[in-house]
Amino acid sequence: MDGLAATGLLLLVLVFLLAPGVWIGMALLGAGVAAMILFTDRPIGDAMATTIWSHTSLWGLSALPLFILMGEILFRSKLSETLFAGLSPLMRRLPGGLLHVNIVGCSTFAAISGSSAATLMTVGKMTLPELRSRGYPDSLSAGTLAGAGTLGLLIPPSITMIIYGVTVQESIGRLFIAGILPGLMLAGLFLLYIFIWGIVTQEGRARRETPSTFGEKLIGLGKLTPIAVLIALVIGSIYLGIASPTEAATIGVIGALALSALQRTLSLTSLRAALAGTVKTTSMIMLLLAGSALLTQAMAFTGLPRTLAEWIGTLGLSPTLLIAILTLFYIGLGCFLDGISMIVLTMAVIEPLVRTAGIDMIWFGVFVVMVGEMALITPPIGFNLFLVESMTGRGIGYISRAALPMFLLMLLGVIILVLAPELATWLPSAMMSRN
Amino acid sequence: MRLLHVLDRWLNAFYRACGVLAALFIVLIAGLVLVNIGSRVAGAFVPGLTESAGYCMAAAGALGLTYTFAEHGHIRVTMLINRFRGRRRFAFELLTLAVSTGLACYLAVYVTRMVWVSYLYEERSDGSDELLIWIPQLPMAAGFGVFSIALVHALVKAVAVGELEHPAETAPDA
Numbered sequence: 001m002d003g004l005a006a007t008g009l010l011l012l013v014l015v016f017l018l019a020p021g022v023w024i025g026m027a028l029l030g031a032g033v034a035a036m037i038l039f040t041d042r043p044i045g046d047a048m049a050t051t052i053w054s055h056t057s058l059w060g061l062s063a064l065p066l067f068i069l070m071g072e073i074l075f076r077s078k079l080s081e082t083l084f085a086g087l088s089p090l091m092r093r094l095p096g097g098l099l100h101v102n103i104v105g106c107s108t109f110a111a112i113s114g115s116s117a118a119t120l121m122t123v124g125k126m127t128l129p130e131l132r133s134r135g136y137p138d139s140l141s142a143g144t145l146a147g148a149g150t151l152g153l154l155i156p157p158s159i160t161m162i163i164y165g166v167t168v169q170e171s172i173g174r175l176f177i178a179g180i181l182p183g184l185m186l187a188g189l190f191l192l193y194i195f196i197w198g199i200v201t202q203e204g205r206a207r208r209e210t211p212s213t214f215g216e217k218l219i220g221l222g223k224l225t226p227i228a229v230l231i232a233l234v235i236g237s238i239y240l241g242i243a244s245p246t247e248a249a250t251i252g253v254i255g256a257l258a259l260s261a262l263q264r265t266l267s268l269t270s271l272r273a274a275l276a277g278t279v280k281t282t283s284m285i286m287l288l289l290a291g292s293a294l295l296t297q298a299m300a301f302t303g304l305p306r307t308l309a310e311w312i313g314t315l316g317l318s319p320t321l322l323i324a325i326l327t328l329f330y331i332g333l334g335c336f337l338d339g340i341s342m343i344v345l346t347m348a349v350i351e352p353l354v355r356t357a358g359i360d361m362i363w364f365g366v367f368v369v370m371v372g373e374m375a376l377i378t379p380p381i382g383f384n385l386f387l388v389e390s391m392t393g394r395g396i397g398y399i400s401r402a403a404l405p406m407f408l409l410m411l412l413g414v415i416i417l418v419l420a421p422e423l424a425t426w427l428p429s430a431m432m433s434r435n
Numbered sequence: 436m437r438l439l440h441v442l443d444r445w446l447n448a449f450y451r452a453c454g455v456l457a458a459l460f461i462v463l464i465a466g467l468v469l470v471n472i473g474s475r476v477a478g479a480f481v482p483g484l485t486e487s488a489g490y491c492m493a494a495a496g497a498l499g500l501t502y503t504f505a506e507h508g509h510i511r512v513t514m515l516i517n518r519f520r521g522r523r524r525f526a527f528e529l530l531t532l533a534v535s536t537g538l539a540c541y542l543a544v545y546v547t548r549m550v551w552v553s554y555l556y557e558e559r560s561d562g563s564d565e566l567l568i569w570i571p572q573l574p575m576a577a578g579f580g581v582f583s584i585a586l587v588h589a590l591v592k593a594v595a596v597g598e599l600e601h602p603a604e605t606a607p608d609a
Contacts, residue, residue: 017534018512019515020516020531021516021527021528021531022531023509023511023535024510024511024512025509026534026538026539027511029542030534030538033538033541045541045542045544045545045548046545048542048545049542049545049546049548049549052542053546053549056492056493056496056497057489057490057492057493057571057575059486061492062488062491065461065464065495065496066461066465069465243472246468246485246488247468247471247472249468250465250468250469250472251472275458275461275462276454279457279458279461279499280502280503280506281508282461282499283495283496283497283498283499283500283502283503284503284510286497286500287503287509288510289496336514337512338510341510380514381513381514
């Protein structure tokens, strides 16, 4: 069978499994089995078992449940109130007022939680009612929340980065650090957008909050201090090479427990619920990783990705053009899938292609996570859209339109990342790494 | 019939117990890492700690599969089937469940076989612990085994009763 027909057949198998609603991890397993039946005479079942074992029993991967647990504990604390009370006096006087709290709140929570869903819900449950009661336009509250809620993927710790890291076997610590500046850049773009809205539009100028006193600012900063300490401990220890991501995650769990105890929200019930939530997310990812590990292995046996990479190589595309094509490809895919699924689904083929083109894999990780963020706010299937829908009661169409400016800002962010790759590569090159 | 009900209840309790076990493995990871940090600070080296954390990760991930299934935690694309209601929806759900069950059973058989082979040949890990590798592989195999049992269970029950026990909410994709 020639390569093209074979690729088509495998794609068809995958679509026929995914479309009727087979779990994505199982669909990947199915496609992997199909690839091995079609192209190799290796013993399929045995290869499957050892591949899954060797790709999931990893020290680096054990950071994953710990970061999830950290976020789950903090999600059940009073952190959203603290964040709002702390950030509001610092930001509300700016043009655009309390909308900034949405964005900075999400960025801050993203730095202590690996998940975008937890980030969005923690911040949104406090800001949305407050913004509405103060007469901010719903489209902006919902749009900025959906957009900034995606920052959990880029700003470390990030579950998506861990999954990318174990999939392409790159250092998770370096990936974490690489995400910092691009994440802050995106947050900056969102803030700028709201700032300009607050100056330029009639409606925005009407929303000027009362200035806060110096004392209020001081109290606000005081409330934020424990969170800042926790962020500094986790990310700082990775950056300085004192701790590996897994160790930093353990420190994070202890910090989260301490913070929760400080706020008197730590109880056996909340801890049990946090652990249950952690098991649920961990095993969801386990199935995805098992599927993607097998598919990647099977694809490597078939030699198809190498053929494809060589073929793309003969086209003589410049790396920039290749990235432009991949951006469109991922945006299209993102209409139906979330970022993690996109990564596990495509890396078997995309990784050799990108490596052959000589693109830095750490940079590419930041890129792919950024387009993965965009996937969360593109209809018809965008997880953040659903979350904001359930929190505001507005329709999915309305929220998609509200999030469109954020989507365009992220696209701008991707362009900036291509023009200035140092944004992602400078910090990791300056760090001390420890695995 | 009564016997089946008892079996059903027992199995569900068993699945929950596996979920609790998964949670304990996650706590164990944190414990191992703490010992690792502690020993490093003290300047000592305890072999096999990082490897063990990895083993616990695989065990936790596999043992929690069934709990995640019961909680509708496994993600899938729901665009198409959300358009269907009633019998047609049920037919699709049954079909996808059957496919997953088949794959899960196939996988469970071979993961179990891997553990058996490791046991027979007394294979050891490449890490500093040189542990007999079947020991950490066993909980992972158990996790995939229980997962396949739960899927067969759900499939048989859905066919017998004529509807899904816990139909997934039709909303998002996760």
